[in-house]
Amino acid sequence: MAAVLERELAPPTTYDEWLNCFELLKAGSSVNTSVIMTITEGSFANRGYIAIQFNQKLAETINEMLNNRIARFLKDLNTLISFNELSDIVPLFIRLRNEVRKCLFFSEFDFLDASVKRELEQSVRTQLDDFWNNTVNFLQRQTLEFSNTGLEDSLFLIRRIELFAKAV
Numbered sequence: 001m002a003a004v005l006e007r008e009l010a011p012p013t014t015y016d017e018w019l020n021c022f023e024l025l026k027a028g029s030s031v032n033t034s035v036i037m038t039i040t041e042g043s044f045a046n047r048g049y050i051a052i053q054f055n056q057k058l059a060e061t062i063n064e065m066l067n068n069r070i071a072r073f074l075k076d077l078n079t080l081i082s083f084n085e086l087s088d089i090v091p092l093f094i095r096l097r098n099e100v101r102k103c104l105f106f107s108e109f110d111f112l113d114a115s116v117k118r119e120l121e122q123s124v125r126t127q128l129d130d131f132w133n134n135t136v137n138f139l140q141r142q143t144l145e146f147s148n149t150g151l152e153d154s155l156f157l158i159r160r161i162e163l164f165a166k167a168v
Helices: 002-007 015-027 033-040 048-082 086-102 114-146 149-158
Strands: none
Touching: 015 033, 015 048, 048 086, 048 114, 086 114, 086 149, 114 149
């Protein structure tokens, strides 16, 4: 059903259309670029009570999207570590970075108040920076505990990946 909705997806303009788009984003295991592009072309009269509801639904959608990406990342990471496929760990981190950056789609919304965008983006950055750092620290402890040079080599590359583009 999600595939049918994606094909028929037009830039949303009403609250109901936005809710449908949010459901699509929450349901996907990865962020579909064409859906994001269509959504960013949408518009919304972001005023009054409906604006509060819209902002809340947007925040819930972003949180669920991030939680889904993190859960999939952890599952894949555990699989790679358990099968000692350490060469695939760096691409896994890169994929997470790319998926997370797509979750910042709301920054393209012209109708969204700048303070709301800033607050949402800061929340995403804080959550993901903490998760990223905790994961890297865990892997570092694993390299020390098990003297795993393959994992140490991967960590060297992972530490050079920028989760978010530096602010200018």
